[in-house]
Amino acid sequence: MxxxxxxxxxxxxxxxxxxxxxxxxxxxxxxxxxxxxxxxxxxxxxxxxxxxxxxxxxxxxxxxxxxxxxxxxxxxxxxxxxxxxxxxxxxxxxxxxxxxxxxxxxxxxxxxxxVEGRHPDLSPGSPDVPAVAAAVEAMTESLTPCPLPDVPSASTICVPMIHGWDELAADPPADLGAWERDNLPLLVELEAAWAARADGPALVHGDIRPDNLLITAHETVVVVDWAKPRRGNQWRDLTDLIPHLIMAGHIPDAAERALHGLQFWESAPAEAITGYAAAYAGFWTRMSRKPDPPGVPNLRAYQRRAAGAALAWTRFRTGW
Ligand SMILES: Nc1ncnc2c1ncn2[C@@H]1O[C@H](COP(=O)(O)OP(=O)(O)O)[C@@H](O)[C@H]1O
Ligand SMILES: [Mg+2]
Known part of the structure; x- marks a missing residue:
């Protein structure tokens, strides 16, 4: 790494x-x-x-x-x-x-x-980036249609959780960034846009990020931590790589380009992706301001970085 x-x-x-x-x-x-x-x-x-x-x-x-x-x-x-x-x-x-x-x-x-393996290096130029993207796409393909009958839908599980601008707009924190403050009403609208499009035919892992991925000596990408299963869009797990690519050093344009040519990225509706980016930026911005949960001292710092990445991604997609 x-x-x-x-x-x-x-x-x-x-x-x-x-x-x-x-x-x-x-x-x-x-x-x-x-x-x-x-x-x-x-x-x-x-x-x-x-x-x-x-x-x-x-x-x-x-x-x-x-x-x-x-x-x-x-x-x-x-x-x-x-x-x-x-x-x-x-x-x-x-x-x-x-x-x-x-x-x-x-x-x-x-x-x-x-699993004897290492976490992927998602920094620009790393060979792990195309390997992980291709593996996540292939995983989603084998999980469509959703093979588990009782998995909750993304609209029931994710939509009530992945949002933030609505709460932040109701009572804006003093340390909220100037861009976020200026664009609050638009961000509230934007994050609501993905909610209507959250559902889909695939079993979604729901927590794709480097610490839930292990690459073996044979370069096989193994996905661990299936604790947040839901039925949702085929683009969800693949798209979840983007903020992590940005956190690992990609500019947003390059992070999206890392997914070019992959069918679930190419066929994803642009407004849904923009709404999703905004919803995650809102979620992380909101959550990073909460007190530490017991036993997890690093979560809020991680969420602040994640919020920064998702904000950069949202700004890239909206051009605001
Ligand atoms: N089957 C496995 N073999 C070896 N290491 C694993 C395995 N599953 C997870 N890990 C490692 O343990 C860490 C925590 O496991 P994970 O299932 O992601 O737990 P958590 O729910 O706390 O995120 C992972 O980030 C990974 O490094
Ligand atoms: Mg984990």
Whole structure:
């Protein structure tokens, strides 16, 4: 990975409790279910869920990856959703196999096949950029039509969440940028424009970003963290790369050009994409001003950077 000194590295995200934090009886249950006791555990960085995330080596040499969260945690429903989605993904999707799922004794726990890989480098000129874009496009193709019958639609899940200008306009914070302040009414309109076009035929991963992507030694792009599944547009996961390409150093024009030629980008309605860019800029601008959630000290700084990227993208698309 190239150095990105102006922001926390991908690893500096959520505070991760060690594997040993899990009750010993529960760890024994995992040992039994995996047919071999855990020999060592390495805490894994990346992501914003303050749960256990560790790569385990079992005494028989097998490597697995474990995530666990107390079952009354605010985000426990995400782990349950991730288990349901992971179990049901078609075999062609490049995602780690779920080996074990337990929702018992106060913990929600998922154990996956371990993926030996690195996060992609999305900076300009990196060969990971076309590889990741092509992999996300192929993934969406294999997830259309949506293979999971019970996944909620994007309009029910994402639209109530991915917005911000409406709330910011109602009570503009003193530190809001001049451009945002001048354009607030137009931004409110713009973010509403994608809401009407959020639905679609595909299973959307919903959280495509570098820390949820691993590239193996064979250059296979593996997608992890299927905790936010929804039924939505075929352009959604691909388009979610754009703010991350900008955060990694692309100018907005170059970030969009990285997707040129890919069918789900080329066929996406321009107004929906512009509305989506504005909605994400509003979401991150709004969320970055909230207090830190417990155990996740780096989230707001990340959201401030993300807001900057989505704002640059919105300004590029609107020409305002
Ligand atoms: N199957 C896996 N094998 C190895 N490492 C993994 C695996 N799945 C995830 N990771 C690593 O652990 C980090 C956190 O996992 P993730 O599922 O994204 O959790 P979170 O919900 O906290 O974002 C990822 O950013 C990645 O670096
Ligand atoms: Mg993650």
């Amino acid at each position: 190239t150095e990105q000194p102006d922001h926390p590295p991908l690893g500096a995200t959520a505070g991760r409790p060690p594997w040993e934090r899990l009750p010993s009886a529960f760890r024994e249950l995992v040992d039994d279910s995996l047919d071999s006791p855990v020999a060592s555990a390495q805490v894994q960085q990346g992501g914003f869920t303050p749960g256990v995330a560790a790569r385990l080596i079992l005494t028989n040499g097998t490597r697995v990856f474990v995530k666990a969260l107390p079952d009354d945690h605010l985000l426990a429903h995400r782990y349950r959703a991730e288990a349901a989605t992971s179990k049901a993904l078609p075999t062609g999707v490049p995602a780690p196999r779920l080996r074990l799922y337990r929702d018992a004794e106060g913990w929600v726990l998922l154990v996956f096949d371990d």
